Amino acid sequence: MRKAFQVATALTAVALVAAGCAKPSSSSSGNGTGAGTAAKFTGCMVTDTGGINDKSFNQSSWQGMQAAAAADKNITVKYLPSTTTSDYAKNISTFESQKCGIIVTVGFLMGPATQSAALANSKQKFAIVDCSYASFCLSTKAHPPIAHNVKQLVFNTVQDAFLGGYLAAGMTKTGKVATYGGMKFGTVTIYEDGFWDGVQYYNKQHHTHVQVLGWSYPSQNGTFAGSFTNITAGETIGNTFIHDGADIIFPVAGGVGLGTAKAVQTADTSGKNVAMYWVDTDGCVSAATYCKYFVTSVEKGISTAVKTAVLLAAHGHSGGSYVGTLQNGGAVLAPFHDWASKVPASLQSELNTVKQDIISGKIVPATKSPV
Numbered sequence: 001m002r003k004a005f006q007v008a009t010a011l012t013a014v015a016l017v018a019a020g021c022a023k024p025s026s027s028s029s030g031n032g033t034g035a036g037t038a039a040k041f042t043g044c045m046v047t048d049t050g051g052i053n054d055k056s057f058n059q060s061s062w063q064g065m066q067a068a069a070a071a072d073k074n075i076t077v078k079y080l081p082s083t084t085t086s087d088y089a090k091n092i093s094t095f096e097s098q099k100c101g102i103i104v105t106v107g108f109l110m111g112p113a114t115q116s117a118a119l120a121n122s123k124q125k126f127a128i129v130d131c132s133y134a135s136f137c138l139s140t141k142a143h144p145p146i147a148h149n150v151k152q153l154v155f156n157t158v159q160d161a162f163l164g165g166y167l168a169a170g171m172t173k174t175g176k177v178a179t180y181g182g183m184k185f186g187t188v189t190i191y192e193d194g195f196w197d198g199v200q201y202y203n204k205q206h207h208t209h210v211q212v213l214g215w216s217y218p219s220q221n222g223t224f225a226g227s228f229t230n231i232t233a234g235e236t237i238g239n240t241f242i243h244d245g246a247d248i249i250f251p252v253a254g255g256v257g258l259g260t261a262k263a264v265q266t267a268d269t270s271g272k273n274v275a276m277y278w279v280d281t282d283g284c285v286s287a288a289t290y291c292k293y294f295v296t297s298v299e300k301g302i303s304t305a306v307k308t309a310v311l312l313a314a315h316g317h318s319g320g321s322y323v324g325t326l327q328n329g330g331a332v333l334a335p336f337h338d339w340a341s342k343v344p345a346s347l348q349s350e351l352n353t354v355k356q357d358i359i360s361g362k363i364v365p366a367t368k369s370p371v
Contacts, residue, residue, distance in 0.1 A: 039074065040074050040075075040076070041072075041074055041075045041076075041101040041313075041314040042075075042076055042077070042078070042098070042099070042100050042101050043065055043068060043069070043075055043076070043077040043078075043100070043101060043102050043104065043310040043313070043314075044077070044078055044079065044080070044095040044098065044100035044101075044102065044103045044104070045061060045062060045065050045077065045078070045079040045080075045103070045104040045105075045106065045306075046079070046080050046082060046088065046091040046092055046095065046103065046104070046105045046106065046110065047061075047062075047079060047080070047081045047082050047106055048082060048106045048107040048109060048110060049082055049083060049084060049085065049087075051081065052079060052081060055281070055285050055286045056280070056281050056286055057106050057107055057129060057130070057280075057281070057302060058106055060281060060302035060303050060306075061104065061106045061129055061302055061303070061306045062079060063303040063306075064302060064303035064304065064305065064306025064307040064308075064309075064310070065077040065079070065104065065306055065307075065310060067303060067306075067307040068306070068307045068310035068311050068314075071307065071311060072311060072314060074314070075310065075311075075314055077310070080094060080095065085109060088105070088109075088110050088113035088114075089113045089116070089117070092105065092113055092114065092117045093117070096117065096121060096124055100124075101125065101313055101314060102125040102126065102127060102309065102310055102313035102314075102318075103117075103124065103125070103126050103127075104126070104127045104128070104129070104306055104309065104310070105126065105127070105128045105129070106128075106129045107128075107129055107130055107131070108128075108130055108131040108135070108137040108187075110128060110131070111128065111131045111137040111138050111139075112139070114126055114128045114131075114138075114150065115138050115139060115147060115150065118147040118149050118150045119147055121149075122147075122148070122149055123149070124149060125149050125151075125313045125318040125319075126147075126149055126150045126151070126318075127150070127151040127152075127153055127306070127309040127310075127313070127322075128150060128151075128152060128153060129153045129302060129305065129306065130153065130154065130155070130187070130300065130302075131152060131153070131154070132152040132154045132321065132370075132371075133152065134154070134370040134371060135154070135185075135186055135187060135370055138150070138152070147319070148318065148319040149318050149319050150319060151309050151312070151313075151318060151319055151320055151321065151322060152320070152321045152322070153302075153305040153306065153309060153321075153322045153324070154321060154322070154323055154324065154371055155300040155301065155305070155323070155324035155330055155331050155371070156323055156324060156325050156330070156331050156371045157190055157191050157194065157298065157300060157324075157331050158190050158191070158193055158194035158197075158365045158366075158367040158369070158371075159194065159325060159326045159331045159358050159365055160194070160298050160299065160326060160331040160332055160333050161190070161191045161192070161193070161194025161195045161198065161298050161365070162194040162195070162197055162198035162201070162354075162358065162363075162365035163198060163298075163326075163333050163351055163354060163355060163358075164194070164195055164198060164250060164277055164296065164298045164333060165177075165194060165195040165196060165197060165198020165199040165200075165201075165202070165212075166198040166199070166201060166202045166350070166351060166354055167198075167295065167296065167333070167343070167347065167351060168195070168198075168199065168210075168248040168250065168277075168295075169198070169199045169202035169203065169206075169208065169210040170202055170206075170344075170347040170350070171248060171275075171295060171343065171347070172210055172247055172248055173247055173273065174245045174246065174247045175208075175209065175210050175211060175245075176210070176211045176213055176244065176245040176246045176247065177199060177210060177211070177212055177213070177246055177247070177248045177249070177250070178212065178213035178214045178241040178244075178246035178248070178249045178250065179191070179192050179195045179196070179212065179213075179214045179215050179222070179249070179250040179251070179252060180192075180214040180215065180222060180223040180224060180225065180237055180241075180249075180250075180251060180252070180253065181215075181222065181223070181224045181225070181252045181253055182224065182225050182226075182227060182228035182251075182252065182253035182254055182256050183224055183225075183226060183227070183228065184224055186369035186370050187369075188252045188253075189215075189220065189367075189368070189369045190367050190369035190370075190371070191250075191252040191279060191298060192214075192215040192217075192222065192252060193215075193217050193365070193366060193367035193368060193369060194365045194366075194367060195212070195215070195250055195298075196212050196215055196216070196217040197217060197365050197366045197367075198365070199212050201354070201363070205350075213241055213244055213246050214237075214241065217366060217368075220368060223237060225237060225253050225256045227253075227256060228253055228254035228255060228256060229254070229255045229256065230256055230259070231255060231256060231258050231259035231262070232259055233256055233259060234251060234253060234255075234256035234257055234258060234259025234260040234261075234262075234263070235259035235260065235262050235263045236259070236263075237251075237256075237259075237260065238251075238259060238260035238261075238262075238263030238264060238276075239263045239267075242263060242264070242267050242272065242274055246274075247272075247273060247274050247275065248274070248275050248276065248277070248295065249264065249274070249275075249276040249277070250276065250277040250279070250298070251276065251277075251278075251279065252279050253279075254279075254280075257276075257278060257279065257287075258287060258290075260276060261276060261287060261289075261290035261293060264276050264290075264293045265290065265293060268293065274293075275293055275294070275295045275339075276293055276294060276295070277294060277295060277296055277297055277298055278294050278297035278298075278334075279297065279298055279299075280297075280298075280299060280300050281297065281299060281300070281302075282297045282299060282334040282335070283297045283334070284297070284334070284335075284337045284338075291337055291338060292338045294334075294337065294338075294339070295336065295339045295342075295343070296333045296334050296335070296336055296339070297333070297334035298333060298334075299331070299332045299333065299334050300324060300330070300331065301324045301328075301329045301330035301331060301332050304324065304328065304329040304330050305322050305324050305330050308322055308328075309322060323371060325359075326355055326358055326359050327359045333351075
């Protein structure tokens with residue numbers, strides 16, 4: 001999904017940082033979190049393309065870096081922007097020479113460059129956003145296959161997608177909701193699995209028969225745009241779902257979702273009542289033009305994950321995985337924004353109960369995709 005947002009965020013980016021210029025950020029005193037860190041610690045971040053203000057993964061990751069600095073007075077943070085993919089290795093190398101305490105890289109496209117650097121420099125701590133060995137972003141053929149110095153920041157999005165499905169089933173007026181993907185990757189279908197299962201759970205609890213168009217968990221088949229950038233395809237798919245009766249649509253397709261937003265806008269202008277979700281980040285930030293059509297967004301808690309990774313590194317920890325969940329804030333539904341008064345209080349209460357049941361393990365959302 002990271003590749004998808006390179007396009008989506010390019011459409012909304014408000015500023016690009018000049019290439020090759022590391023930007024330091026002043027750290028601030030926190031609430032005692034850094035008491036155990038005796039020495040100064042520098043957290044360094046290499047962006048993916050799209051700019052630091054991309055309203056998506058880069059911006060969210062940088063917010064996490066800054067949050068770590070705010071929480072620990074001994075931490076300072078800085079970043080280097082990548083304007084092309086060829087900048088990845090160069091920027092990582094630059095930060096290695098600057099003796100960064102941790103180097104955070106953003107997105108699965110940076111997997112090969114990050115793994116190569118980590119294997120060549122076993123003493124350097126790394127973290128990578130939305131990338132893991134389980135998703136094949138990092139190569140299991142490397143020797144050793146798992147670099148002990150790379151923390152994989154991943155997100156159990158089946159959990160918040162389940163909440164999204166439950167919410168959609170509770171909000172639909174037509175009895176039909178829909179989801180589709182950009183391409184059939186595990187990072188896509190995990191969302192669709194959760195959404196589908198959340199609808200089924202609502203049906204079971206309320207004795208309803210809300211249908212999910214575009215994806216079937218049992219068959220693992222559904223509708224895909226074949227792209228994360230083809231906005232026209234998103235509009236076409238959206239129009240098809242609307243024609244078939246869906247009044248809430250959940251694109252898991254990056255920039256393609258902008259086309260669906262256009263379809264929803266057109267439908268509502270003509271008198272229909274159709275809404276949708278955004279994915280990965282808060283759509284009211286990433287695609288603010290269409291905020292009024294977003295009931296919510298099914299998010300990855302990227303800022304929380306990055307903050308956690310930096311703080312752990314500052315205290316001597318490295319490697320392993322951070323899995324974002326409902327419990328730790330790494331998988332969340334975005335605020336309802338314009339829909340806050342439209343989602344019934346009773347349904348919001350049910351969502352809170354379902355959330356707690358997922359956290360406790362009483363409910364285990366079904367997925368056939370790896371986290």
